[in-house]
Amino acid sequence: MLHLLKYSFLSKVRNFNIIFWPLVFPLVLGTFFYFAFGNINEADFQTVPVAVVKEDSADPFFMTYLDEVKKSSPDLLKAEEMPEKEALEALQDKKVKGIYYVGKEPSLTVAGTGMEESILQTVLDSCENTRMTITNIMEKNPQMDVETMKTLLSSGSLVKEVSLGGRTIDGNVQFFYALIAMACLYGCFIGFGSAMGIQANITPLAARRCVTPTHKLKLILTDQLASFALGYVDVIILILYLRYILNLDFQGQMGKMLVVSFFGSLIGVSMGMFIGSFGKMQEGAKIGIMLGISMVSSFLAGLMNGNMKDMVEKSAPFVNRINPASLIADAFYCINVYDDTARYYRSLATLAVMCVVLVMASFFMVRRERYDSI
C-alpha cells in the first residue's frame, strides 16, 4: 500500500498539468489580484497643495471648515493663503493643484483633471453640504452647542461598515475566496489523471496495471487517496501564501478555513475522477468539460465580478446551493463575515454529499473488469 501511495504521489507531483493548474496558476492569479486591487485600501496619497485666495467678502465658514479639515486629516491638504497673482503663478508652475477663491461663495479653480483635483472639489462640496446640514439643524434646534457644531465640521467619517457577524468587510477578500474555490476545483486535474490511469481501454499504462496481481480496488483507492492528499496540500499552500506572504487578513479562524479547503479539494478531485471515468471520450474533450465546469462555477461564485454571487442568489438561488465554488466561497463567508454556523455546516454537508456521489459514480465506472474493446 505504501509502495503504491509513494509512486502515485511521486508521479503526480512531477506532472506539469497536475501541479500547474491546481497550484501554480492560482498562486499567480492570487498575486495578480493582490497587485490589482488587494492593496488599494492602503494606496499612498500625496498631500494635495492648494492656494487660498481670500477676497474681501471671505466666507468665514469655509475658512473654519478648512481649518477643521487640516486638524482632522492633516495629510489631506496643504492649504496656503496667497495673493491671486502668486496663486495663479503657483498653479501654472504646478506648485499647487488648485486655488480656492474664498469670497461670498467659495469656488475652486484647477488646471487639470485627476485624483488630486477631485479631492479638492470633494472638500468644497463637502463644505457646502455641511453648511446646509448645520443651517437645517439650526433652524430646527437653535440651542445646538459648540461641540456638536465642531463634530459636524470635522471631516471624519461617521459611518463604519460592519458585517452582521461583527467583522469588518473588506470588499476585495471575496475575490480571494472565489480564487481559493477555483483552486479547489482545479484539483480536478489530479483526479482526472487518476481515473485515466486505471482504465485499461484508455491507456496502455492502465492496461499494464490491470493485468498485475494487485487488486484493482487497491489501485483505485491508493490513487484516490494520493489525489485527495495532493489536492488538499495545494490548497493549503495557496491559503498560507495569501495569508502570510500577501498578508491578506482573513478574519475567521484558520482551522475552520482549512476544513472548508479540505471539502473543497475533495470536490475538485472527485469531479476530475468522475469526468475522467467517462469511458472512451477524447481526452481533450474531457479536459474541456473540466475546465468549463471549473471556470463557469468560479465565475458564478464571483471570481471575475464581486456582485455575481448575489445576482445569482436573487435570480436563481438553487444554482448557489449546488455550485461547488459558490458553496466553498459561501463557507468562507460564513467563517469570516456572517459567523453563521448553520449555513457553514450546510455548505460543508452539501459538498460532502456531492463528493460521495461523484466518487461512487466514478468508482462504478472504472471498476469494470473486462472491456468490450481496447
Next chain:
Amino acid sequence: MPQGMVHIENLVKRYGDLTALNHLDLDIREGEIFGLLGPNGSGKTTAISCLLSLLKYDRGQVEIFGEEMKPDSYKIKEQIGIVLQNIAVFEELTVQENIDYFCGLYIRDKKRRKELVEEAIEFTGLEDFRKMHPKKLSGGLLRRLNIACGIAHKPRLIIMDEPTVAVDPQSRNKILEGIQTLNRQGSTIIYTSHYMEEVEQICTRIAIMDHGRVIAQGTKEELKQMIKTGETITVEAIALEEKNLQDIRTLDHVFDVQYEKQVLIVRCTDAKHNLIRLLNYLQSQDISFGRVFSELPTLNDVFLEITGKQLRD
C-alpha cells in the same frame, strides 16, 4: 493429451459485424518460445487481450496453468509478465522507479524487490540510464525499459506483444537475445510479431494467424514441410520468351514460374539439383542472365501458399 501451460479453445471475439477472433484454438507448452505470427489486424493483440482477461469475448475458454483465467485470477497473474506493444511506463518516474513500481505490484518483500530491480536493469542494459526519465530515452532504450518493467519479477510466463516495433536493428538483436536468455532461465514466452524473421529466429513453435484464426501451427521446420515450396530460385536481368517459360515449367520439380520486369522466379518442390537443371537449360538456349539466388522456403512462403497473399501485405 495433457493441456499446455496456456490453453485457448474455440475463442470467438466480435466487434459488431467484424469477427476479430474466429474460433481460435491454441495450446502453449511450458518452456516454449511460442510465436504468434500474422499480418497487422490478424487478431494477435486481441488474442493476447482476451488471454489476459482484459477483453470480453463472445465464446470460448481460456486456461492458464490449468485454471480458468478471469479478471480476478490474482494467483495466475502473479506468475505472468506482460510487455505490451505500446510503451506503458510512467513519464514522471525515472527508469529505476518505473521498474521498482511495476515489480512492487508483484513482489511485496522490499529486499527481494531491490535485488530483482537491479537484475532487471542489468539484464536490459539500462545501468547508465537508471536515473533518467523515459522522455530522455531513445526508442530502443524505451523498449528495453518496457521489457524490464514486465519481466523484473521473474515471471513463469511472459507475454510479449510486438516488443520490437519501431526499434533499430541493434536494439532489436539485443531484445531478441534477451528473450532467448529469459527462456533459458525458465520462462515460457508467448511472442507476437508480424516480422517473420524474428519469429523464425527465436521461436520454438509458431502459430500463423490470419483473420482471427490459426491457419498453420508447428515448429518452423514443420510449417515449411506443410507447403509445396522446397526451393525458390530467382534469376535477375534475363530476357526470356514465352517458349522459354513453357520449357522451364516442364523441368523436373518445378511447379510455379513467374516472370516480370526481367526477373524470373521459379518455385520448386524439395529436391536436389533444381538450380543446376535450370542453369543447364539457360546455357543450352544461350540465354544470358545476371545474378542468381536460391532460397529455402521462409514463413512468408508458408503464409503465401496458404492464404495466397504476402505476409507483409
